[in-house]
Amino acid sequence: MKRLSLQWRITLMTALLIATACISMSLLLGYSGRHYMDRIGTSISAYGESVSENDTAEHTDDIPNTATLAPNSDLVIVIDGAQAAFTASNWLITAAVTLLSAALAYFVSGRALRPLHSFASRLEEIEPNNLGKMKLPEDLLPEFRRSRDAFNRMLDRLDEGFRAQKQFTGNAAHELRTPLALMQAKLELFSAEHPNADAETADFLRLLGEQTERMAEMSKTLLELSELRSVPCEDRIELEPLLEELCTDLTPLAEKQNIELRYEGNAMLIGSDTLIYRLLFNLTENAIRYNRRNGSVRLSVREEAGCIEIRVADSGTGIPAQYRESIFQPFFRVDKSRSRRYGGAGLGLALVREIALLHDAEIRVEESNETGTTMAIRFPKMRNANLKNML
Incomplete structure (x- = not known):
């Protein structure tokens, strides 16, 4: 049951409820129908005893399992398996009504759950760069308004956090550019003024130059990342x-x-x-x-x-x-x-x-x-x- 979608859960519960109601109704109707049909049969049997033996035998030869209401009457009631037919038709109607109601419940619940599908689609489209555009609209069902307000407030907080992060990254990268450029210039100047430095010093200067250049490139890229939106x-x-x-x-x-x-x-x-x-x-x-x-x-x-x-x-x-x-x-x-x-x-x-x-x-x-x-x-x-x- 946990793996079923909400739409299928609603459909199955609705179908179960309708089936229970239909079965209960069929049982009650069947009991009532059999009760009254038994009474009718008893009345017919009692009334049929007053009919002459010749008339009864004459009708019985032509129509088996029958009873006549009165001699020389134009109205004849024939009871032949009516109870069984009545019960079978009740169960067929119950099954048909249950299936039809389940199908209607599935499509109606799908329409009712359309806002949830729209909400899920909106969640899938969220990216750090479009938080402001993903807010839910005002014209939602009353049941979703509380969730909408909480969701929109969450997007505002996330958007503010991302903006603060990018602003900090940009400010830090901008502040690092000047000292790194100064360090690079000093290292180049020192290397030019000491061309005959020993191997250990030359390797040290080369390492400093490479790392300084790497940090300068990193600061440049971070600054570009923070300024892309502009x-x-x-x-x-x-x-x-x-x-x-x-x-x-x-x-x-x-x-x-x-x-x-x-x-x-x-x-x-x-x-x-x-x-x-x-x-x-x-x-x-x-x-x-x-x-x-x-x-x-x-x-x-x-x-x-x-x-x-x-x-x-x-x-x-x-x-x-x-x-x-x-x-x-x-x-x-x-x-x-x-x-x-x-x-x-x-x-x-x-x-x-x-x-x-x-x-x-x-x-x-x-x-x-x-x-x-x-x-x-x-x-x-x-x-x-x-x-x-x-x-």
Whole structure:
């Protein structure tokens, strides 16, 4: 019973209630019918005894198991299994009424539970970036008003918490930029003024420079994450020139590992040109860095049914199945030792996911195994439809 939906529970309980009522009614009607039919039969038998033997025998030869009300009467009542037929018809009517009532209860309860289905659909659409748009409307049934108020207040608290978190992250990243830039400048100046420093000092300066640069890059990414909402997403973007520029910028990195970098396809979409470039840049850079030597990276664009899909496929070692959702979380690393060697702070894919959400796009690991990984970004029909209307 616990595994049944609320609609089926209401249907079964309604059917059970109707069946109980119908059965009780049938039993009472059957008892009453048999009682009165017995009385009728007794009266007919008593009255039939006054009929002459010749008339009775004459009628009995023609119609077995009968009784006549009176001699020379035009009205003849014939009782032949009436009680059994009456009882059977009662049970058939009871079964039919129960089944029909259960079907009606199922559809009526489905209509009555429609607000719950709508509420569940609304819950599935909640994302950190759309909390303000997910509030329940005022025109709800009285039974749902208390839940609506509690749900809307919860969304307000969550939205306020996310805003405070992003504001703190942005403020912290902004405050760190100046001292980190100063440290980098001082280290570069010291290295330039002491070109003949011993090996230990040179290694120490190099390590400080790498870590300072890494922290500066992390602060820059955190600041970008906190400021994404303020970036307008109304550019008309032609993807083929953008992919060409992207491959040109990443060719030096690909050549270091002898990675073949190629692209194909074209489409137009609405969004932020800068952010879409950053999204594809981060995905392609990861595909190059974590690829096999002499491997390949392929970017493809496909448009179908009003949607635009961009895929970034590499020939790397793949992503374990248990990490395919976690890789989009900030600071998450599948292999920490390799990530440290290649640099970065684990924020690249987190930024990619935020940019995709900002454009109402879906990003996922479409395929990943020992021969490579394919990342897919699917932009919705609505944005593409708006673009076609503009054109």
